[in-house]
Amino acid sequence: MKNNIQRFGKFLSAMVMPNIGALIAFGFLAALFIDTGWIPNKGFNSMVSPMLTYLIPILIASTGGRMIGGDRGRVAGAIAVIGAIMSNTEITMLMAAMVMGPLAGFCVKKFDEAMDGHMPAGFEMLINNFSVGIIGMVLAMLGYVAIGPFMSAILMILSAGVNFLVEHSVLPLVSVFVEPAKVLFLNNALNHGIFTPIATEQAAEAGKSIMYMLETNPGPGLGVLLAYMFFCKDKVTKDSAPGAVIIHLLGGIHEIYFPYILMNPVVIVAPILGNMAAILWYTITDCGLVGPASPGSIIAYLMVSPGSDLVKVLIGVVIAAGISFVVASPIVKMAGGRSLEEAQNEMASMKQAAKGETTVPGTIERSEEVKKIIFACDAGMGSSAMGATKFRNRIKNDRPDITVSNTSVDTIPADCDIAVVQTTLAARAKKAAPQAQLITIGNFLADPALDALYVQLTTGDAPAAPAGENTDILIPDTPIKKQVIVADGIRLGQKPVTKEEAIQAAGELLVKLGYVDESYVEAMQERERLVSTYMGMGVAIPHGTTQAKGTVKKTGIVFLQYPEGVDFGAEKAQLVFGIAGIGDEHLDLLGKLCTLLEDPALLETLKTTDDVDWVLEQLS
Template identity: 45%
Template sequence: MSTTLPAQRTGVRLHVQKFGTALSNMVMPNIGAFIAWGLITALFIEVGWLAKLGIGDSPGSWVAEIGGWGEYAGGGIVGPMITYLLPILIGYTGGRMVHDTRGGVVGAIATMGVVAGTEIPMFLGAMIMGPLGGWTMKRLDGLWDGRIRPGFEMLVNNFSAGIWGAIVATFGFFVMSPVVTFLSDRLGDGVDFLVDNSLLPLTSLIIEPAKVLFLNNAINHGVLTPLGTTEALEEGKSVLFLLEANPGPGLGLLLAYMVFGRGIAKASAPGAAIIHFLGGIHEIYFPYVLMKPKLIVAMIAGGMTGVFVNVVFDVGLRAPAAPGSVFAVYAQTASDSYVGVTLSMLAAAGVTFLVAALLLRGDTDGGEDLAGATASMEAMKGKRSIASSALVGSRRGTIERIVFACDAGMGSSAMGASVLRRKIQAAGFGQVSVVNQAIANLTDTFDLVVTHRDLTDRARQKTPSALHVSVEDFMSTPRYDEIVELLAESGSTATAPETPAPADAEVPGSGGVLSTSSIVLSGTARTRDEAITEAGELLVAAGVVDPSYVTAMHEREKSVSTHMGNGLAIPHGTNEAKAAVRRTGISFVRYAEPVDWNGKPAEFVIGIAGTGNEHLGLLGQIAHVFLDKDQVARLRAARTEDDVRAVLDGVHA
């Protein structure tokens, strides 16, 4: 059975996922701070646990002093934590995501500006100003990168961060604070409308499908967490924290599979239920929905039921429950809400179970491909799901043979295989072989197949029993690191790093493969198609290919992009066009203004034509040149064709 890692994600969903992931990455590392604030709130506010027990319930008591009853930024801890600590942590994290610690510091300064300009907890402002501060600081640092005299780096870095931090903080105070306050008020009005008109359960129509499609982070962390935290400060609790975190619907679905499911889906459901309900990893049940999309009806019904019970019993949490475990939910449940929260989880699970049971019992569409559904989920998520992958198990033991496949097997696959081979060998898996082939020549004898995301389906037809990994950036994709992790998980033998495979050393230098006449230091093309033609015509002029090969290069580009990442594109012909290749050769074109290559910049374009393996060694060298910033800088600064060849010949894969 084939499993596929990240595949194609396009359109609006891709952008929403990226946005939601960014919001989640700002909030999730700081959940511990939210939990601390929630516990302090539960203990020390006027209606908190200690006050209700009669401990220190006088206005001048130590409990009142810690709680700072009813005050945002006054005495106590509760107010200052939500007003200053939590937003600044989020702002720092957002800035750090963009520009490391330096971006984090400026992001925190920028967040302080928007925090000081309003009377409400400024979570939305932090999510805007934090990344904005980090991004603008990164752009400024790029202006004088490499131009500072030795010994003055610290002076310039500190003063630039301080000056720019003051500027963005002032911008946040006077400009962004009123804007974000207005947005927060309007979002709050929208939630109040839903509550006042008993329409809050309808949010499940959006939230439950969004969870399965990995779009929930944009809703949960971008809207519900900020609004819920503000409401919790005023009311002591918020039902908004339970709209997405309620583990009841997922539990009900998995219970239905335990009773009415079949095959591996039924066998794995009990383990998934434990991970979901007790561990709080909701994505564990997503493949079960994707396997039978009609079950989303059960999830919506259960979600709406849970929200309805919460509204009827007027319950809420004091802070976000993350992960969405029953333990995390109870830890943040307000002191007067335990009965309602418990009933909401039970009711949500019960309704989901009943609806899912009816759908599963009446199912006549055959077997259940849990592995395929897990692959679809991972494709939408953009990376492996360790929890879900554990349910379907390892493919077939160790991974010893890896193939990097492309349409023609002579360009992108050769470079990708070279980069991946080096990573694998550096990790100590010297016994694992990494080769490149054309998809048409694949046989079902490999343990793992790496392809461009647009070619994965074709590769799966040729190698149905292999594990498939889809990539988009051939040079520095994080998928390569995940493959190394897979090798360790699969039990592949780790040995001392070996010397590169022969394919990387067949041609020690550019030799006759790259002639001086095929190097252009100032390309004239302005579009992708013009750049392909320019690189192809150099091959024709050198006698490497027939003119028809240039047409095949354009055909190849229509099926799969040859942009490799790191500013490099390597256009080449289709597998059927090899008859037009007279001998192996490549061309090299550099552009002062990068060419737009399907939305990505291409500063260097290398045309490829190969009849055998003569060009593979040089392609390996090129791959490692473009992984080295210093070598790329040398190519960018090259004044002669010999300078280019010196760089390509001087780096050995």
């Protein structure tokens, strides 16, 4: 049931999100030029009503038609929604557009399926164009006599319910449902599927609406992130919070704080109470926005605030953040230092266990053939955009040939080589892009799977799955603990040597411990001659070529420390990890290594310590 709701919510969001620019344009025009705006202007104000009545519903309907019926579905959807609009031009037919667009696309798709193989040669253009026109015309008539009036009635009922809540001063109670639904990634469905149509109708009559404020207030999430920033005991989680604050508050990507709640579910009380207090304040002070604040950034929130309400709107954000922070802080402080990564992994395991499986990141057989990586989230414009930007910046110097972009999980392009998605969206990504290799993560901000992906792409090495095949790997519910580094494979305080000598030493140690055949050592030297295995930050990871995989007996990693450094060309490496891998058994250690490298103090200690047991503890 929950998955069906999420798919439905995602579909609504995917129709609206590409057209957010039109909603923003409408919001700015209204905020500036209506009679109660910042600088009233009769001429510019004349654009507000047509944009709301015609442009936005047509854009949404055409997008919905294209999602199902392609370009011809787009045209049919735009034609069809005109009937619903003209049935009652006194209200905004956003909800009708969300019905007419997909319905038109569906009809076009079914017509095409029926005509497949039966299209007379030379008549394709005639039939295609006439079919779209006729389907659109029939649906427009249906929209005028049935769907438009029905949606008008639904909107009237919803608006009456909202008015009841406002008149009886119980509107703040909606936060009890809004905040948990957001954390379940239904935020776009709530905001654009329910609140925006109601708010748009109210704004058309009153010039503003509180409904625009129910889901988009950045205050509740800000309070949670600040609590983690100041009081979390786990250093990695605590250090990640300031960056999340900026992304959430200024970038408007609310999804960034959801994992922080999921790691300690009782924290959900904080945003509920924070949003409840803010809605109460907005109700008492008669606040509202003139258009949708999307994305939910403080910048967008204030830009669509009426001039007379600007200070009151800002106070509401501060109230929400303050109460959320006060409530979340003791909960976070008493949480026992549980890490964000642990919570994400546990969450992913629980969700996959419900399906009878556990998913771990896929791996790449031929990294040099990877040309396009797609980060996909629910709507394709929030957390995936942030994740794609971060990974693009990370990899551009090493692999400028790779294109990294983002999209909705249901619209992953056919030429995608690797799809990066959250674990909960894996099934949908697999259905949308069966040709792509799948990397599943817990969080776009920081995830060991992204570190492992970076390592594979930049070293050119990879274990195992056939190219072009989806590489979700099913493992038993009980995780397999495989020790790939042992005390005998750690050498500290080594004297300075050449790069070739350091690689030789690492290879010989792999041979001595029974991980590889002797021929693997030369393959390590060959790999270095082809592409440097220096990773930066004083770390090198020499390993054999792909052709030498047959000489690997078992997975193993050795660690050699050179406090004075080994010259790898542009820089010196104090830490040299020799790797021999079967499958993906060594990727957990590489992921942990990438995490360690983010802690400068720990990294420096690793370069100088003489305690083998401490090193083994850090890397195991």
